[in-house]
Amino acid sequence: MALIETQNINKIYSLGDVEVNALKDVSLTIEKGEFIAIMGPSGSGKSTFMNVLGCLDKPTSGIYLLEGIDVAHMNRDELAAIRNKKLGFVFQGFNLLPRTSAMENVELPMLYDGLPAGERKEKAMAAMAVVGLAGREDHHPNQLSGGQQQRVAIARALVNNAPIILADEPTGNLDTKTSIEIMELFVRLNEESHITIILVTHEKDIAEFSRRRIFFRDGVVVSDELSGKA
């Protein structure tokens, strides 16, 4: 069974009488442990696809199976539970809670999973160590650099042991050096913890870190290639 399977997914946005076909018959299979870069020009439907994979949005038609389960008929709270346990999100703008310590940001997913405080603390500390931020638990986002904030966001995505991390342009707001550090962290997580990583980027250098590249154009998958990079 594939980790992720999409069959003829369409997403149509209706803006008055104009219809935008953001995804057209997207059929893809993603196995556990893959490291995928989704590429394509602006407006090609990359984010729309990520939102569908992230159970934040539902396709207009088509089937999305996550670990073999069709999520189409799930309600808001069931989808929230799936996001909580199966998916970790990393955003371009970090999306950490302001005025809240790094530690508490990382604890957040476990809070909604109902874990007791002691266990939350222990796991959050461990996740902070994994992303190389041990000792910065009490820092607030505005006391951290962009790269460090993104590491906190990655720790937050890791902490519930989600098998999949979805990252929409995670290096879009970072300089080249920091971007490479973040990508190396993703590679490490993929190789050591076998976490499936799906990230959106339009930079070739960043995509180089992945092992499979999927190109979108006007909502259609135009190419899907494996790279030789091991």
Added chain:
Amino acid sequence: MINIPATIRISLRALRVNKMRSALTMLGIIIGVSAVITMLAVGTGARQRIGEQMASIGSNLLMVLPGSTTSGGVRMGAGTQPTLSTGDADAIQKECLSVMYVAPVLSGVAQVIYGNQNWSTGITGTTTNMLYVRDWPLSAGRPFTDEEMRSASKVCLLGQTVVDNLFGGINPIGQIIRIKNVPFTVIGVLDAKGQDPGGHDQDDTVYVPVTTAQKKLFGTAFPGMVRIIMVKAKSADDLASAEKEIAELLRQRHHTGQKQDDDFTVRNLTQMMQAAEQSTKVMTLLLGAIASVSLLVGGIGIMNIMLVSVTERTREIGIRMAIGAKTWDIRLQFIIEALTLSMIGGVVGIIIGISSSEVVSLIFEWPTVISPVSIILSFGFSGFVGIFFGFYPAYKASLLDPIEALRYE
């Protein structure tokens, strides 16, 4: 699964981040709750005071006053004509079935002298029945005997105020005092009663037998005349029938014709007191209601701030949803925030309300009573306000679309 303690911590942090705003929002509730507490305390105090005074006057009381006769077309006020007598009092006692005790009163003001002390006070000529009519026990000594009543003996009972002013520390029983230069032996002291509803000191009085008052102190051209007849009905239910029986009897005794006006008036004291109590009750409710409006305004303030807060924190809500917050996680977060605002406001309001009630009773010498009920009520009501006015903003927050919320700047 909803993690309540953690949700409470999230809410508290949000309130701490915006301290000034939180404080200002609470102010509405603080003012509302303290106003409710103070108003209820003032109103309850007034009611309690009237209730106490009512009890001190005695229960189930009727007062028969002479007068309101027509004299050459001019109607005179009640009590201006000497139309009541000791005979009337005896007849009421004997014939009116709804009546328990009757006490005639002939009173006047006179100077009372003991040794080199003197004191001006009200002298009440009456019978021993007066003590039963007024539910007024003696703290020392004994009441008038039948023999003393019959023979118009020069004996008296003193109110506590008179005792305090004339005797200082001396035991007054057996001492001789002079009223209008007539020597009287003190045979008893009336229990202290305090003020009546009109604010008069009821203990500033001297009781003498009514016969003595008629013959030796306030004698008039009409022998046997009394100024007032006090009547105690058998029960509250008997008041109305007692009133009717007395009126019938007196019309008969006074040979009042069919078309003639009564030459007496029967007043229902208990009814008058109850009316007074009723009006303070209405006043209390009214004050409470006005104060509740400010609590309501405080609640609307909370809703307003919570709506602003939800809008400001749209992105935060989006992040929480993406990470796995369910509908009720989001709702509870905002409801608990609103609840915390209103409950803290409520507690502070209760403290301020209690203190300002104390201030009111100190400055205006107005008795205030803080009832536990009003505290529990205010606390419960502010909690209710928090949940009620917090729900809509929380509901709105929980319905946000996570993608749009995440995109919100």
